[in-house]
Amino acid sequence: MAMLMLRGALGLLKWALVAVGAVALIFTALIATPLQRPPELRSVSDSVKGIDFSRQVPLEQFQARDGTWLGYRHYAPKGPATGRGAIFIHGSSGSSGTINFVLTAAMAAHGVETWALDMRGHGASGTRGDIGYVGQLEDDLVDFVAHVRKSAPDLPLTLVGHSAGAGFSLRIAATPIIQDLFVRTVLVAPYLGYDAPTNVEHSGGWANPDIPRILALTALRKLGIDCCAQLPVLAFAVPVNSEAILTPVYSDRLMRNFATRGYRLDLPAVTHPMTIFGGTEDEMMISGKYAEAVQAIKPDIDVKLIEGVNHMGMVTNPKAVNAIAEDVATRGANQS
Template identity: 55%
Template sequence: MAVVGFTVIVWGLAAVGFAALVLAGLVAWPLRSPPELTSVSAARKLINLATLPPLDRFQARDGTELAYRRYAPRSAAVDRVAIVVHGSSVSSRGSIHVLSRAIAMRGVEAYAVDIRGHGASGTRGDIAYLGQLEHDLADFVGEVRKHHPVAPLTLVGHSAGGGFALRIAGSSMQKLFVRTVLLAPYLGYDAPTSRPDSGGWASANVPRFIALSMLRRLGMPFAESLPTLAFAVPPNASRFLTPTYSYRLLRDFSASRDFRQDLAKALNPVTVFAGAADELILPDKYQEAFSPLGIVRIIANVNHIGIVSDPAAVSVIADDIARSGANSRSSPESSHQEICSRGDKAGSGGMQNAQLPG
């Protein structure tokens, strides 16, 4: 019996050792950076940053100074404020500047944030723990409330920032906002709207992600600062862009594992805008993804960056943010896909409505 017991222990230790070696190998798996995606780079080069506001800062609960830009109303102010969240790799110094400025031109004060791990906020490409971005957003709302104690807040998110905004809309933090506007939101690798590798924009280190997820489930959150996702940015672009995300930032700056749970828990209105020519996602699948709980509006001849920088698209979205109030949650009957021609206003006579299969 002693020999049998000793043998079991030896084999058990061998199995544990083998599993540890496998996990170590997966963690050490190299991250591949995709080639530059020229459609995204070219679109960003067209952004006019001459009117970019200076950075302001606020102190998060951990003492870190995080950055944002304030866009004061440029016309008769309305009693509403928008917080605008950028997409992956970028910051407030990018394409969301065009949209943020357009929102302010319509009387809505806009705040464009540098999410921690991007731009001038924190350590580039990393955060300290899962859930830190929620804490940062709650702290920033507190900062905004110093200047706007009671104004309704609209949360606006583009791409990965749209996925993050959807997670907020379905969480206990949703009470901070009256409405959520998602612009070409990234909903997860297996969402019906996702292209493989986000259309060439991102490359995930799947072995490393799997290994770190397994370790976290075992209560050993180890090496989560390692880069796990790489973006198709130009060479030597790290001055303004974030080339890679750590495991922690990848997990935190996104929708929940099942975006549908976020949507089902959202009690306030959720509206989606996307461009019909989006090269990173499948815009015609948003109706399937959001029906019957959200309103989907597709704008013709606009790509992924254009949804926040194309003048016609920005006009449609900024008008919607300025004019739509804190109405009750949309009913199933109001969930539909609206195909907007560039230059048409949301809700105007120039918009064609098309009911798509749910």
Template identity: 50%
Template sequence: MASILTFAVRGIVWLLAAAGLVALVLAGMIAVPVSRPKALASIADTARSAYRGDVPPLQYFQARDGSNLAYRRYTPSGPSVNRAALLIHGSSGSSIAVHALAKALAARGVESIAPDMRGHGASGTRGDIAYLGQLDDDLADLVGHLRGQGLASPLTLAGHSSGGGFALRVAGSVNQGLFARTVLLSPYLGLKSPSTRENAGGWASPSVPRIIALSVLQSFGVTCCSQLPVVAFAVQPGSTRILSSEYSFRLLQNFGTHRDYRLDLDPANGPISVIAGRNDELMFADKYREAMQSKANIDVRVLDDANHMDVVSTASFVAVVADDLATR
């Protein structure tokens, strides 16, 4: 009897020691900080060259958690075509990033709405959200708000870069019925997509040990550290006043596709278009067709001579995107 008790005690001690060791390893991994990558001049230069005149003022809607979130609304300046578009900016950005596209759509009779996604711009805490899935809830709340204000036109959801990944997430979710069509502009589809360059071509610098450790904790239902930053972006020095330079673990998980983008692609039933620039510095544009797996409801268009930001910034390429959104 004594030997059995001794064996049991030793087993418990070994289990506690192993658990303590795992905890120490995870703590060490979580302690690995995020490092800021060198700024990518091409991203900033193309964005700076975009048209920034006649920016409409921010408006606000109340999300289900009581927060007031910001968006800009662009009424048609040309004859209305009974279409509307909801434009989602990319990582670190805000509604200003899609202003040139929104103005081009307005000139073509398309009403456009450009939100500052929570964690960006004037919406919420910069670089963070409260829980995984909050961005999906916010988007549904914004659509409900717009419908309540009388917007009756069919809505197209268009997202750029990480916003394109998020748009695909929505297209395969319970919220897909809110939109008649989805357009992915140079989308970031996550690490499992053949279109993704390593670290997004130098745009993103993740703390891989911290991400792994937080993923392990999350698998056990532990989310106490999900507010910690896990990735930094190659923004220009001094730009953090207007840009989100880092993302928390939970924002990184929510603002894009699921870990495997095919979990969003497979259940997406509505029409989806991908438009990207052949000279994209962050993605392999020639791999988008492969990534989309030749699904019948998806078409892919690659624009010669365009880079990652051109599709929402440079007039000639913005016109191509706007024509597509206004006529299909």
């Protein structure tokens, strides 16, 4: 009997040591795989050429529930007001102060009162490249809508997102209660998640994930160890010395929050009208597969492709910008 008990104890000790060894290997992966920033992606960097930044409105701030001041820009409607409003969510690395203001200014020019938010971890909002917890971006957006409602209590709001911001907008459109803050959602060149058929590998050279570190953090969470989420796991192909304007890397928790949960998971939960715009020359996304991917799950989603426009052109090219602005200005108040 004593020998059996001893053997049992030794067996348990062996498996305990194996578990400790596995966790040690995971932590080694966290430390031993430094994140590599990809070389500058010229198609993104060159998109600033010829942009007139004098049309950009000044940065404002509001205070989120945790006391942090977050940045945004407010574009008052020009010309006849449509009685519609829009909140714009920028893409990865960007902010309200980058070139996507061409689209937000265009929506205002079409009579749509428009707000562009610096998502926490970007621009003038919080710690660059990081957030406090997964779910904080949703909390921030709820707080921002409450701030907007102080001056526009009854304005129908459309949520408009570009690229990663479009993925986050899909996340919002699928989130109970929060989804009802918006009458409609417009996704511009959306990143639909790592498993979407619309992805170009590494987003065409724009993004470089630290796969070993991501897998290690995922394994730790499955073991009930929720730590190290502040570690950087995703780097972008931004120009050297551009950190004052752009966010070069994301922490694990920012990467997980500033995205869809997965288009197959989120799309069935969408309850309000949604439109997707893509450019046929998008070097980061395979726009021709948007309709097939999303309409197989939710057939009533509109998908519109703009000929001859690349990823950043969707927020700067006059043809794309005017089409999106016209769509936001004419839909969403009393029709789908």
